Amino acid sequence: MRKNKILAYALVIVSTLIATFAFYFWQVVKSPNINVDGEETAVLYIPKGATYETVLDSLNKHELIHDQISFGFLSKFMEYRDAVKPGRYEIEPNASNKSIISKLRSGDQDEVKLTFNNIRLKSELAEKLAANLAIDKEVLLSKLNEPEVCEKYGFSTEEIMSMFLPDTYFMWWTLSEDEFLDRMKFEYDKFWTAERLNKAETTGMTPVQVSTMASIVQSETNKGDEQPRVAGVYVNRIKNGIPLQADPTVKFAVGDFALKRILNKHLSIDSPYNTYKVKGLPPGPIALPEKRAIDAVLNFEDHNYLYFCAKEDFSGYHNFAATLAEHNANARRFHTALNQRGIR
Secondary structure, eight states: OHHHHHHHHHHHHHHHHHHHHHHHHHHHHHSBOBOOOTTOOEEEEEOTTOOHHHHHHHHHHTTOBSOHHHHHHHHHHTTOTTOOOOEEEEEOTTOBHHHHHHHHHHTOOOOEEEEEOSOOSHHHHHHHHHTTSSOOHHHHHHHHTOHHHHHHTTOOTTTGGGGOOOEEEEEOTTOOHHHHHHHHHHHHHHHSOHHHHHHHHHHTOOHHHHHHHHHHHHHHOOOTTTHHHHHHHHHHHHHTTOOOOOHHHHHHHHTOTTOSSOOHHHHTOOOTTOTTTSOSOOSSOSSOOOHHHHHHHHTOOOOOOOEEEEOTTOSSOEEEESSHHHHHHHHHHHHHHHHHTTOO
16 A cells, blocks of 8 residues: 555656646747847847857847746757857747747848938948948948959949949848849849830930939939939030039039038049039949939930029029020029028
8 A cells, every 4th residue: 555655656746747847848948038028029140150159148148038048958959059040030029949949040030121322432331231231341342442343243443333223122131242242233234124225325325324424413403303304404515515514523522522612622623523624424423323313314304404503492403594694693593592591
């Protein structure tokens, strides 16, 4: 009888232990272990060359998980410690250890939503990308200034910026500098359809020249409905052998984009981007040309205007003129308005 009681007690103890272990194991595997509020998604970045210890350090630094012990136990059980893969991983609220580790072990990373616009310089582009992708700013900048690299994509170092079309793109965070450039060339080629190429040929410009003019047009006006008219002015000036005399190119040549008024000292600067001194288009874009500005150039307005000047009401629109006398009258009104506002 006593043996039976001992056996019964032993069975109870073993069953309890098994149940306890099973419950703990269920908790380790299935219970939520993500430390975020509400429906917020946590983001974990794992750089190239990272180890399991690197992952743990990142998790601890940002306090992304509740129970580090259970995460470590299951990581070893699921053989993740030797299978760390770089990437950007979005971890959903209430995610369990198993779902987190499975995602990380499989390398099922999530793309970055990358938007870039309002960029003038290569350094600005490199800085923007380095802030959103695992790209080295200095390495990318070096490639953009390397003639052999630019030539690979069909551009010179002055023209290469026309390859980057402002838009929203979805990319892997781990994209290398070369992979990023390949992607941008793919998007560039996709944009330049046969129809656009034919229109460029009709205007007598190459796609790069169209992009260069588009960068000037968008720098002159952000009014989409006015851009084709501004483009028409520049087309007319090129046809008539008249320098473009575009103020934004002078600002680019000077390197001061905050200039409110262009003075004679600015107009005298020696630079291929100073379109007051050099006829025709500058050697490359003065900003990343937006798609609508490129299309504005390809579909420029056919008129006889040779001049335009900002309207004195500061609406962002311009007064257009076919003669220098008309233009000078428009310019006087604008400069009077500048003086009245104390803008120097």
